[in-house]
Amino acid sequence: MGKISIVSAKYIINASINIDGVVDRPDVIGAIFGQTEGLLGSDLELRELQRGGRIGRIEVNLETKGGKTKGSLTIPSSLDKAETAIIGAALEVIERIGPCDAKIKIEKIEDIRVSKRKYIVDRAKSLLSNLMDKGMPDSQEIAEQVAHAVRVMEIQNYGKENLAAGPTIDDSDDIIVVEGRADVVTMLKYGFKNVIAMNGTSVPQTIVELSKKKTITVFVDGDRGGQLNIKQLLTLAEIDFVAVAPDGKEVEELSKKEIHKCLRGKITAEQFSLEHNIDMEKNDKEGDKKDQKDSSSSSNSSSKHHKGNKNKRDKRSPNRPNINARKDQPKITPPNLSKEEKDTLKEKMEDLIGSKAAYILDKNLEILGKLPISELDSTLQGIKDEIYAIVLDGAVDKDLANTIDKVGVNLIVALDKDKNAKVNKGTVKIYDEL
Numbered sequence: 449m450g451k452i453s454i455v456s457a458k459y460i461i462n463a464s465i466n467i468d469g470v471v472d473r474p475d476v477i478g479a480i481f482g483q484t485e486g487l488l489g490s491d492l493e494l495r496e497l498q499r500g501g502r503i504g505r506i507e508v509n510l511e512t513k514g515g516k517t518k519g520s521l522t523i524p525s526s527l528d529k530a531e532t533a534i535i536g537a538a539l540e541v542i543e544r545i546g547p548c549d550a551k552i553k554i555e556k557i558e559d560i561r562v563s564k565r566k567y568i569v570d571r572a573k574s575l576l577s578n579l580m581d582k583g584m585p586d587s588q589e590i591a592e593q594v595a596h597a598v599r600v601m602e603i604q605n606y607g608k609e610n611l612a613a614g615p616t617i618d619d620s621d622d623i624i625v626v627e628g629r630a631d632v633v634t635m636l637k638y639g640f641k642n643v644i645a646m647n648g649t650s651v652p653q654t655i656v657e658l659s660k661k662k663t664i665t666v667f668v669d670g671d672r673g674g675q676l677n678i679k680q681l682l683t684l685a686e687i688d689f690v691a692v693a694p695d696g697k698e699v700e701e702l703s704k705k706e707i708h709k710c711l712r713g714k715i716t717a718e719q720f721s722l723e724h725n726i727d728m729e730k731n732d733k734e735g736d737k738k739d740q741k742d743s744s745s746s747s748n749s750s751s752k753h754h755k756g757n758k759n760k761r762d763k764r765s766p767n768r769p770n771i772n773a774r775k776d777q778p779k780i781t782p783p784n785l786s787k788e789e790k791d792t793l794k795e796k797m798e799d800l801i802g803s804k805a806a807y808i809l810d811k812n813l814e815i816l817g818k819l820p821i822s823e824l825d826s827t828l829q830g831i832k833d834e835i836y837a838i839v840l841d842g843a844v845d846k847d848l849a850n851t852i853d854k855v856g857v858n859l860i861v862a863l864d865k866d867k868n869a870k871v872n873k874g875t876v877k878i879y880d881e882l
Contacts, residue, residue, distance in 0.1 A: 457504055457524030459532045460558045463539055465510070467517040469548030473508045476521065479545040480506065484538045492534060502526055503535070521552075532557060602636055603629070606644060607654030614641035622663045624711075625655060627677060630700040631667075638704040646677065651684045659685035665714055667691045669698040675724070682721055690720040719822040723804050725843040725866060783859055785877075789813060793839060793861050797879050800841040801863075809837040824848065828855050837861070844869045844876050 465476065484494055497503040504524030510517050523539075525532040536554045544550055606613035612629040620642035626632060628645050635643040646652060658664065666681050668674030670693040681687050691714035693699050694706070702710070785793070792813050800807065806824050808816045816835070819827055821842050828835060828851050837859035844852075844862045849869035852860060861877045869876075 457526050457560055459525045459527070459529070460560060461523040461525060461532065461536045461539070462555045462558060463521050463523075463536070464553050464555055465508075465517070465519045465521060465545075465550065466553075467545055467548050467550040469517065469546070470512050470515065471510070471517055471546045471548055471550075473510060475546040476508045476510070476519075477506055479542055479550070480521075480539065483542045483544075487538055487541070488534060492531060492538075494535070497527070497535075517548075602641065603632060607652065609647065609652040609654055611644055611647050611652055611654055613644040616641040617644055617658075620662070622665065623658055625664055625666045625681070626699055627668055627674070628700075631698075634700045634702065635707070638707055640707075646681075651680050655681070656685045659687060663688045665689040665691060665711070667693075667699060667710065667714075669693050670695045671698075678720065679724070682717055687717040689714040690717055691715075716822075719820075722821050722845070723842060725845055725864070785859075793837075793877070794879070796839045797841070797861055797863075800839060803841055805841055807839040808835055809839065811836045813837065825851050828852075828857070846870075 481494055486493075490496070494503060502525070504526075507522045508519060509521070510519035523535070525535065527535070536557055539552050540554060542550060542552050602615045603612055604615060604617075605611065606617055612632045614632065614636055617623065622642060624635065624640060624643045626635065626643055626645050628647065632643050632645045644655065644658070646655065655664075664685065664687050666678055666687055666689070668677050668691075674692060678687075678690055678692075691710045693702060693710055697706075699707075783789075796807050796809075796813075796815070804821055805818055806821055807818055808827070810816055813836075817827075821840065824838075824840070825847060828838075835855060835857055838852075838857055838861070840848075840860060840862040842862060843864035843866055844860060845866045846869050849866075852875065853870075858875065859877065860875060861879060863879050865876050865878060
């Protein structure tokens with residue numbers, strides 16, 4: 449009859465051994481069988497139990513030190529709780545092992561099924577977690593995956609440069625220009641089908657042609673590269689509006705809510721150009737030259753073409769004043785500023801930095817009003833008799849210089865000055881030079 453293995457046991461008896469002398473493992477096992485023989489009756493005879501597979505192999509570990517032996521023993525059991533406890537208690541009656549006094553003490557009886565049950569629970573948790581992570585997606589996820597795949601399939605190659613674009617470029621009056629194909633995919637994912645990509649840092653001719661016929665909104669990343677792309681587009685194409693992603697974020701990273709927020713907060717191309725000192729007159733001049741050339745061949749065709757260009761420029765800059773130099777400009781006397789006046793102007797400039805706004809001041813350098821830079825031209829002409837000085841969070845460009853000369857502002861303090869801005873000497877003071 450084979451002996452029971454520890455794997456099939458239900459309980460394990462763990463005991464400690466202390467012996468006053470030196471003995472070997474066979475001495476311990478012999479003492480266990482010999483001194484419990486006939487003690488518990490025939491049903492609990494250790495030899496018979498082991499022969500019948502009810503008690504497993506007795507494991508003994510001994511260590512001898514200083515003439516004494518210590519160790520431990522384990523006995524696997526497939527008996528029930530009560531019978532196993534009786535076998536354990538019987539071991540403690542052993543008083544001698546070989547020629548030496550000995551003491552065996554039961555430390556614990558371990559239920560193997562408890563540890564197995566704990567392992568099963570822990571393993572089941574792990575398996576369930578993996579099943580949930582890698583299992584079938586729910587209906588909402590499936591719908592989103594299908595919708596995303598369909599929108600990606602809607603991407604087309606548009607124009608001679610094969611630009612990535614949505615399916616409604618030709619049908620839409622309003623076009624959104626983004627930087628790359630990944631941006632187009634993101635926009636299509638959220639339902640924007642009137643979108644086209646530049647596919648690089650250079651401005652494709654296809655976008656230049658579209659800008660002459662449609663309302664263009666540029667939507668770029670919130671980094672330095674995005675700002676440079678806007679400037680290129682503004683100088684080469686007829687851009688109407690500008691939208692920028694939050695600082696440090698790319699369009700392809702934005703959520704649907706963030707994209708809608710950015711597009712709602714778009715500004716006109718004129719306002720962006722004023723804030724960043726970009727000359728947009730180049731396109732207008734080129735358009736006028738083209739009109740004049742066409743008029744030499746066909747006056748009627750030229751008239752229609754010129755009217756179309758004029759309407760396009762008027763749409764881009766509805767509030768932009770047409771300022772022409774006058775012979776009766778008021779006499780401007782640039783002031784000699786005292787230290788106190790310079791300090792006052794510096795303080796007002798520091799209040800404005802980062803706001804893209806301007807202060808209008810009287811002769812006592814008191815604030816008459818604060819307004820965005822984009823509204824400065826029209827406001828100056830409306831209250832020109834009361835204006836003495838302007839503090840500006842930006843640069844003095846050509847248009848603003850013309851207005852200053854026309855209105856007769858004595859002093860303007862700015863962060864910078866365009867080299868093409870011609871004003872009376874001493875009128876413009878750069879903030880860093882105060």
